[in-house]
Amino acid sequence: MRRAVVALARRTLVNALRRPQFLAPLVVFPSLFLAVNVGGLGATRGLRGFPQVDGFLDFQLSAAIVQSLLLGGVSTGIAVALDIEGGFFDRLVASPTPRVAIVLGRVLAASVIAAFQVTYFLVLGLVFGASIKGGPLGVLCVYAIGIVAGTGFGAIGVLIALRARSASTVQGIFPLVFVVLFISSAFFPLDLLSSPADVIARYNPLSFIANGMRQPIAFSNAVAPVIEGLLAAAGVTVAAVGLSILALRGRLRDA
Amino acid sequence: MLVTLLRPTGGHARVAGYDVASQPADVRRKIGVALQEAALDPLMTGSELVELQATLHGIPPRSVRTRGAELIDRVGLSKAAGRRVGTYSGGMRRRLDLAMALIHEPEVLFLDEPTTGLDPTSRLTLWEEVRRLRDEGTTVFLTTQYLEEADQLCDRLGIISAGKIVSEGTPAALKADVGRPHLDLVLATGSDLDRAREVVAGFGAHRPTTEGCHLSISLERGAADIAPILRALDDADFAVAELELKQPTLDDVFLQKTGEHLEGAEEAEQEGILAPEAA
Numbered sequence: 442m443r444r445a446v447v448a449l450a451r452r453t454l455v456n457a458l459r460r461p462q463f464l465a466p467l468v469v470f471p472s473l474f475l476a477v478n479v480g481g482l483g484a485t486r487g488l489r490g491f492p493q494v495d496g497f498l499d500f501q502l503s504a505a506i507v508q509s510l511l512l513g514g515v516s517t518g519i520a521v522a523l524d525i526e527g528g529f530f531d532r533l534v535a536s537p538t539p540r541v542a543i544v545l546g547r548v549l550a551a552s553v554i555a556a557f558q559v560t561y562f563l564v565l566g567l568v569f570g571a572s573i574k575g576g577p578l579g580v581l582c583v584y585a586i587g588i589v590a591g592t593g594f595g596a597i598g599v600l601i602a603l604r605a606r607s608a609s610t611v612q613g614i615f616p617l618v619f620v621v622l623f624i625s626s627a628f629f630p631l632d633l634l635s636s637p638a639d640v641i642a643r644y645n646p647l648s649f650i651a652n653g654m655r656q657p658i659a660f661s662n663a664v665a666p667v668i669e670g671l672l673a674a675a676g677v678t679v680a681a682v683g684l685s686i687l688a689l690r691g692r693l694r695d696a
Numbered sequence: 697m698l699v700t701l702l703r704p705t706g707g708h709a710r711v712a713g714y715d716v717a718s719q720p721a722d723v724r725r726k727i728g729v730a731l732q733e734a735a736l737d738p739l740m741t742g743s744e745l746v747e748l749q750a751t752l753h754g755i756p757p758r759s760v761r762t763r764g765a766e767l768i769d770r771v772g773l774s775k776a777a778g779r780r781v782g783t784y785s786g787g788m789r790r791r792l793d794l795a796m797a798l799i800h801e802p803e804v805l806f807l808d809e810p811t812t813g814l815d816p817t818s819r820l821t822l823w824e825e826v827r828r829l830r831d832e833g834t835t836v837f838l839t840t841q842y843l844e845e846a847d848q849l850c851d852r853l854g855i856i857s858a859g860k861i862v863s864e865g866t867p868a869a870l871k872a873d874v875g876r877p878h879l880d881l882v883l884a885t886g887s888d889l890d891r892a893r894e895v896v897a898g899f900g901a902h903r904p905t906t907e908g909c910h911l912s913i914s915l916e917r918g919a920a921d922i923a924p925i926l927r928a929l930d931d932a933d934f935a936v937a938e939l940e941l942k943q944p945t946l947d948d949v950f951l952q953k954t955g956e957h958l959e960g961a962e963e964a965e966q967e968g969i970l971a972p973e974a975a
Contacts, residue, residue, distance in 0.1 A: 444751055444754075445752055449748075452737070452748055455739070455740070455744070456737070527737075528733050529735045529737050531731060532729075532731070532749075532796075533752065534701060535699050535729045535731075536724060536749070537721060537725045537753060538753075538754075
């Protein structure tokens with residue numbers, strides 16, 4: 442099964458490179474959003490309740506990474522839905538390769554793309570004056586949380602595609618990504634959110650994931666936020682991969 | 697259902713000795729499938745797709761490349777192997793699809809309308825490949841709308857109408873079932889057709905029919921009856937201008953077995969969409 446997973450992941454990555462119009466928005470759009478936020482909302486650092494940071498970019502960088510990873514999940518979902526619509530998915534299903542490998546191949550590719558996304562934003566941040574307070578260990582923490590979260594978001598994309606079976610429907614969930622992200626503490630500290638957003642954000646896994654990456658970038662390598670971020674990302678991943686595998690079995694039963 | 701993409705709603709089916717409902721993984725190991733639409737990834741090259749298929753079928757890594765190249769060569773795509781599939785013609789896609797279905801040397805090969813939309817040359821090439829596979833011992837399960845294709849390729853044929861098999865057998869047996877061959881003659885201008893009909897009356901299973909200067913005789917023994925009929929007409933001083941032996945075709949079989957209904961017409965009539973034939 443390992444060979445099949447690697448072969449399917451490789452195919453996904455090769456396709457991503459040959460279809461740059463799918464890959465580019467994953468980093469271009471959050472970069473623009475980051476530029477607008479840093480340029481226009483920097484004054485919010487002076488608000489009471491905003492934590493002490495060296496720069497607003499340091500604070501916003503993890504939000505841009507989470508946003509990019511979520512878009513990666515949507516992109517994965519669209520790619521799977523296109524395979525279903527075009528019939529290629531049936532070819533995979535009609536082969537003797539285990540069903541689990543079809544899902545794992547996709548999410549493995551999502552994790553590799555997530556590593557690229559994290560690298561891109563860390564480099565972008567450093568180029569524009571951010572610093573990684575946690576040093577090399579902090580960078581590793583950001584990678585760990587980012588890759589696990591990207592894998593989970595990719596699995597959510599697979600799950601939605603298997604349920605929806607249509608690329609346009611998967612694309613329709615695009616605005617939801619922003620709704621979920623905005624009701625988290627990714628862009629602003631929890632203390633600055635008003636009710637009921639602050640209540641939702643307190644339990645939103647994206648808050649833990651964003652804070653987990655923000656801690657080593659903007660503050661220090663405090664263990665608790667990093668562990669919480671990693672656990673939240675792992676929880677999303679395990680749940681989404683499990684549900685995707687069940688959805689694939691369900692799809693075969695219902696077809 | 698037979699290729700395990702759909703779960704059966706009822707009944708039983710075995711493919712290569714395995715039950716499609718309870719042993720789908722075993723079935724998938726034994727079969728090759730080329731679906732109606734050549735579902736290929738347009739961004740990948742022919743070689744990449746065949747090698748991916750080889751990996752999915754568990755072919756050892758050291759053999760993947762050679763086996764892929766063999767099959768690409770077999771279907772005549774060696775020169776295009778490094779090109780993206782999106783640039784392939786319909787015939788090339790079909791041939792690549794076939795190569796992928798054969799990568800693990802399946803016992804049973806399912807081809808779903810393999811020549812739909814192909815030009816005559818590509819169709820003949822594909823027919824040749826199907827015959828070669830059959831001769832090599834692969835069971836080919838082929839669905840087609842082209843009855844000439846079925847006649848050319850099938851040893852056993854089943855006609856499905858409204859989801860049910862309405863007739864099954866060898867093409868020859870099915871054709872024999874719907875009627876005997878006919879000999880159509882055109883006699884020289886001015887011939888006495890009534891007298892000619894009397895001359896050949898003893899040869900046919902039924903009394904010959906006439907229309908204009910045409911004489912139609914139902915043959916009991918097929919082509920073997922032609923020479924005696926022509927000799928008898930010659931002896932009676934009749935000159936034959938034209939002659940044609942008409943065999944029943946699978947089109948005749950299909951029309952007879954399916955009742956000449958258009959697909960969906962029955963449901964439409966029931967729903968009042970399609971009006972019955974006007975009085």
